[in-house]
Every structure is written in structure tokens, then in C-alpha cells.
Amino acid sequence: MGDEKCSKCGADIPMDSKFCLNCGTKIVKETQQVHEPIHQVFHFLFSKNLITAAILLGILFIWIGVIIVTFSTDLTGLRAAQTLNSLGFFIVGVFLIGGGIVNDKMDRFVRLGMIVIGVYMITAVLALSSLISP
Ligand SMILES: [Zn+2]
Missing domain, CATH: 2.20.28 (Rubrerythrin, domain 2)
Known part of the structure; x- marks a missing residue:
């Protein structure tokens, strides 16, 4: 290499x-x-394959959370689902932002869109978790 x-x-x-x-x-x-080593690390970390994998993982977390909510009968299930949902949103958000910043070969409006959506998702997670657990 x-x-x-x-x-x-x-x-x-x-x-x-x-x-x-x-x-x-x-x-x-x-x-x-x-590139400098750090730049290369970020490029590896936020390569298209890894971003896709992270987003799929995040969606899987959200999806499992939704299933738990559907079948749960007590508060423990709801809390677990909420944690999974937050984690899923957080992972997707972080990788959208990272991918938008690092992938300088992509269209700049796509990158800007990724960053905006990522920031929105993380803000939503933080706002929601502060609402639910006072
Ligand atoms: Zn030669």
C-alpha cells in the first residue's frame, strides 16, 4: 500500500x-x-462504504426500537426502545456530518445537505432525551 x-x-x-x-x-x-495521516484516517473512517454501513446500522437500531415499542407492555421496553432509537439517530447523524465534511469529491450541495440533516438528527436526539429524562 x-x-x-x-x-x-x-x-x-x-x-x-x-x-x-x-x-x-x-x-x-x-x-x-x-494527504496527512489524520486526513487519511478521516477519509477511511468516512468512506462511502462505512457511511452506508453506519447509516444502515442506525436504521436497524431505529427499526428494532420501533418493534420493541409495538410489542412492549411496560416502561422498561419503552425506555430500551428510546435508547435504541436515540443511538440509531445519533450514529446516522454523526456519519452524515462526517461524510459531508470529508468527502470532497461529492457535490457540495449533497455534502451540505448531509451535514444539515446530520446536525438536525443529533439535535433532535439531544432535545428528545432531555425531554424524556428530566
Ligand atoms: Zn516511469
Whole structure:
């Protein structure tokens, strides 16, 4: 991992070299695109696959919460459902915000929409939980 290919001859180029060892082509674009480690971690954390997985997990939590509410007869079930719902909303919200901030290849309005929806979901969770447990 980390090695790039020469755009001219296709030979592998070590990450820190400025020229292709095989044909001598100057490597400009590749070295400019190397991100700092933290940036790479965030890109990995909020990659499209992980965001999709997190959102699906969040929806699953919300869905299980709804099922518990439907079948629960006492307050314990309701509280468990509420916790699951909050957790689900929170996970989806965090990954929407993170994904919107980090994925600079996406359309900026889509990213803005993701951030706004994420902030809304987290605010809603915080407001709801403070209402229910005084
Ligand atoms: Zn080359």
C-alpha cells in the first residue's frame, strides 16, 4: 500500500520519490495528492462504504426500537426502545456530518445537505432525551 504507478510507463514508484526510477518521468500530481495521516484516517473512517454501513446500522437500531415499542407492555421496553432509537439517530447523524465534511469529491450541495440533516438528527436526539429524562 502507498506505492503509486508511473503515469508514463506504469512502473511502481516508492511513495517519497520525485522521479520514476524506471523512465525518469517527474512525479508531480501523485506527491501533491498525498494527504496527512489524520486526513487519511478521516477519509477511511468516512468512506462511502462505512457511511452506508453506519447509516444502515442506525436504521436497524431505529427499526428494532420501533418493534420493541409495538410489542412492549411496560416502561422498561419503552425506555430500551428510546435508547435504541436515540443511538440509531445519533450514529446516522454523526456519519452524515462526517461524510459531508470529508468527502470532497461529492457535490457540495449533497455534502451540505448531509451535514444539515446530520446536525438536525443529533439535535433532535439531544432535545428528545432531555425531554424524556428530566
Ligand atoms: Zn516511469
